[in-house]
Amino acid sequence: MMKTIMAGIISLDGKIARGEKDGLDWVGTEEKGWIGKVCKESRAVVIGRRAYESIGHYVEGMMVKVMTRHPEKYKGIEGKVEFTSRGAKEILVELFDRGFRTVIIGGGRETYSEFVSQGLVGEVWALLSPVILGKGISWMNEGVAEMTRFRLICTEKFGSDSVVVKYRLADKE
Numbered sequence: 001m002m003k004t005i006m007a008g009i010i011s012l013d014g015k016i017a018r019g020e021k022d023g024l025d026w027v028g029t030e031e032k033g034w035i036g037k038v039c040k041e042s043r044a045v046v047i048g049r050r051a052y053e054s055i056g057h058y059v060e061g062m063m064v065k066v067m068t069r070h071p072e073k074y075k076g077i078e079g080k081v082e083f084t085s086r087g088a089k090e091i092l093v094e095l096f097d098r099g100f101r102t103v104i105i106g107g108g109r110e111t112y113s114e115f116v117s118q119g120l121v122g123e124v125w126a127l128l129s130p131v132i133l134g135k136g137i138s139w140m141n142e143g144v145a146e147m148t149r150f151r152l153i154c155t156e157k158f159g160s161d162s163v164v165v166k167y168r169l170a171d172k173e
């Protein structure tokens with residue numbers, strides 16, 4: 001069975017970035033290290049082309065599947081960075097067949113939304129960063145899913161001011 005974890009760094013007002021092309025300049029080095037470690041431990045991450053272009057450097061040393069509708073425009077490195085126009089489910093099946101058992105869904109909004117809308121997210125891991133951005137990109141698009149409940153796995157204090165929360169999908173009642 002494949003474990004799919006949607007992981008991201010979130011501001012107190014629920015944003016993941018200030019703008020489409022903005023990276024993680026609003027979070028500290030330690031916090032960036034958290035998402036990097038999470039991705040490296042799973043060894044496989046799926047991200048959107050915009051996230052790859054803005055913050056792709058944090059996913060070195062593992063298999064990165066970059067979602068794009070125009071894979072012919074990009075040059076990947078097989079087994080390291082692969083651009084694909086496959087859908088979310090097909091990507092997971094492919095990664096499973098290639099031996100991966102845990103995959104990080106690394107964002108951004110369009111990519112998170114794609115996996116959530118197809119019911120392909122098993123866990124949500126968020127590093128809550130103590131900042132209100134005031135504007136920016138939310139975790140996911142409005143109306144992307146029916147109400148979906150999760151159960152707490154754990155909380156961990158991170159650094160002096162941040163917290164990591166981990167949730168898993170609740171069983172259907």
Ligand SMILES: NC(=O)c1ccc[n+]([C@@H]2O[C@H](COP(=O)([O-])OP(=O)(O)OC[C@H]3O[C@@H](n4cnc5c(N)ncnc54)[C@H](OP(=O)(O)O)[C@@H]3O)[C@@H](O)[C@H]2O)c1
Nearest residue numbers: 008009016017020048049050051068069107108109110111
């Ligand atoms: N705080 C965090 O933890 C975190 C994590 C990740 C990203 N971010 C931020 O999020 C922002 C980017 O988010 P975003 O929503 O604008 O973009 P995104 O999800 O990163 O990328 C969107 C792109 O992915 C491709 N794509 C998405 N769904 C697809 C599908 N079903 N099939 C094929 N291709 C698909 C398309 O690429 P093409 O246009 O090439 O077709 C689309 O334009 C950046 O600012 C980044 O820094 C923050």
